[in-house]
Amino acid sequence: MTRTPYTARNGDVRLAADDLGGAGGDPLLLLMGLGVSRFYWPDGLVTALIEAGFSVASFDGRDSGGSTHFDDAPVTDPVRGLLRGRPLAYTAEDMADDTVAVLDALGWQRAHLFGISQGGLVAQRTALRHPGRVHSLTSFAAVPSDARGAAVLLRYVRLPFLVRLARMRHPAGRDGDVAAGLDLLRAVASPGYPFDEADARLRVERELDAGLPSGVRDSRAQARQTSATWHGPRLRDLRVPTLVLHGERDPLARPAAGRRIAASVPGARYVELPGVGHDLPRAIWPAVATEIRAVAQG
Numbered sequence: 001m002t003r004t005p006y007t008a009r010n011g012d013v014r015l016a017a018d019d020l021g022g023a024g025g026d027p028l029l030l031l032m033g034l035g036v037s038r039f040y041w042p043d044g045l046v047t048a049l050i051e052a053g054f055s056v057a058s059f060d061g062r063d064s065g066g067s068t069h070f071d072d073a074p075v076t077d078p079v080r081g082l083l084r085g086r087p088l089a090y091t092a093e094d095m096a097d098d099t100v101a102v103l104d105a106l107g108w109q110r111a112h113l114f115g116i117s118q119g120g121l122v123a124q125r126t127a128l129r130h131p132g133r134v135h136s137l138t139s140f141a142a143v144p145s146d147a148r149g150a151a152v153l154l155r156y157v158r159l160p161f162l163v164r165l166a167r168m169r170h171p172a173g174r175d176g177d178v179a180a181g182l183d184l185l186r187a188v189a190s191p192g193y194p195f196d197e198a199d200a201r202l203r204v205e206r207e208l209d210a211g212l213p214s215g216v217r218d219s220r221a222q223a224r225q226t227s228a229t230w231h232g233p234r235l236r237d238l239r240v241p242t243l244v245l246h247g248e249r250d251p252l253a254r255p256a257a258g259r260r261i262a263a264s265v266p267g268a269r270y271v272e273l274p275g276v277g278h279d280l281p282r283a284i285w286p287a288v289a290t291e292i293r294a295v296a297q298g
Contacts, residue, residue, distance in 0.1 A: 001043045008059065008105035010098045016066030017059035017102050022050035026135070026296060027111035029102065030058040031119030033141075034078070035215035035222040037065025039207040042199060044282060048289040054112070054296075059102045061095060061122060063221040065212050073224050079162060081223030082152060088223060092125055092145075092230035099126040100133055112296050114138040117253070117278065118225060121145055124261070127240050128233040136296045137238070140245040140288075141278050143257045144264060146234050156257035161187075170217070177214040178204055184216045185279065191249045192275015193283055235264035241298030242268040243291055247276030269295065 004019040018038060020030075028049060032040055038058040049056050060067040070089035081088060099122060103111055112135045115123030120142025127134040128145065143156045168183055170176040181204030182197070189195045208214065215221070242265045246258025255272055262270035271291060273284060280288055 001046065006057075006102075006105050008098075008101040010094070010101035013062050013068045013098065015059055015062065015068070015098055015102055015105075017057060017105060019106065020046050020050075020056040020058060022055040025050065025053045025055035027106070027108040028054035028056050028292070028296075029099065029108075029111045029113055030056065031061065031099065031113065031115035031123050032058065032064070033117030033119050034225060035064055035218055037207045037212055037215055039065070039210060039212070040203045042203065042280070042282070042285070044199070045280060045285045045288070048285040049292065052289040052293040054293075057102070057106055061119070061225070062090065062098055063224050064215050065207070066210070069221055070224055071220070073220075075220055076223045076227075077166070077219050078222040078226045081225070081227035083150060084227045085229070086227070087229050088227040090224070090228055092122075092228040093129060093232060095122050095225075095228055096126040096129045096232070099123070100130050103133055109133070110135050112136045112138070112292070114292060115140070115142065116280075117141045124235065124238070125230055125232060127242075128235070128238055131240055134240045136241040136243070136298055138243040138245065138292050138295060139258075139261060140280065141247060141250055141253050141258075142261065143253055144235055144260045145230060146264065148229070156254050156260075158252055158254060161251045174208060177208055177217065180214060180216045181207070188252060188278035190247060190275055190277040190279060190281045193281035196282055199282070235261060236266070238265045241295050243295040244268055244270045245288065245291065246270075246272055247278060248272050248274050249276060250278045252278045
């Protein structure tokens with residue numbers, strides 16, 4: 001897949017982005033999950049989106065991939081960051097503004113947003129804070145933007161799974177980085193579908209081949225992202241066409257999270273995906289692209 005790199009700026013924050021193809025299609029910006037970089041998007045899913053008529057781009061949020069990292073912030077872990085109640089380094093509004101900075105760098109006045117997990121959360125908040133810049137919103141495997149702190153953990157997140165992830169240990173160096181990435185992707189994979197190890201390895205290794213740190217292993221950056229508090233509008237105020245996707249067998253975020261988002265947003269469509277975990281397996285990429293095209297036509 002051809003990648004045309006861009007650099008966006010939000011004040012002093014540098015944001016790494018890629019144009020992934022589909023020139024002339026409807027602008028669609030992809031927002032990846034907690035910590036990991038834009039290189040984790042599967043090529044086949046991007047191709048399906050391009051074939052559905054989209055011009056596709058992706059970017060690394062602050063504290064991930066090739067974008068600015070805030071390494072001087074206090075040390076903690078993602079769960080403590082979530083429970084902290086105040087930001088370690090920046091706010092959720094800052095993260096939403098990053099999305100708009102990327103749109104500006106791409107020359108897109110408005111775009112459709114598709115976010116996975118933490119990226120779905122940022123996409124929700126971008127649509128709330130900057131509705132004039134968003135044509136439609138698709139959120140997959142995300143928690144509601146209204147939920148905060150302990151409410152997220154108690155209502156929407158499976159704590160035993162988080163504990164299992166936290167206990168994973170891998171040796172230092174590239175081999176350990178690859179093993180950590182593969183173990184994460186296996187852990188979030190869809191029980192109802194075969195695990196595509198070759199595709200998973202490609203995604204993990206190309207992040208490292210780009211000279212980027214392993215986002216899977218940077219729990220400090222993940223904590224800074226989860227601690228970014230939101231004081232903006234509530235989901236009931238969202239007025240852009242919205243699609244909420246959630247895996248029926250998501251090991252991390254309970255389907256109740258997706259149902260709550262859809263119930264809160266007027267007119268939102270909710271699709272629960274049988275056998276799907278906290279990822280999007282190859283077999284459903286065409287169906288996902290079709291659903292996103294439908295909400296984009298809104």
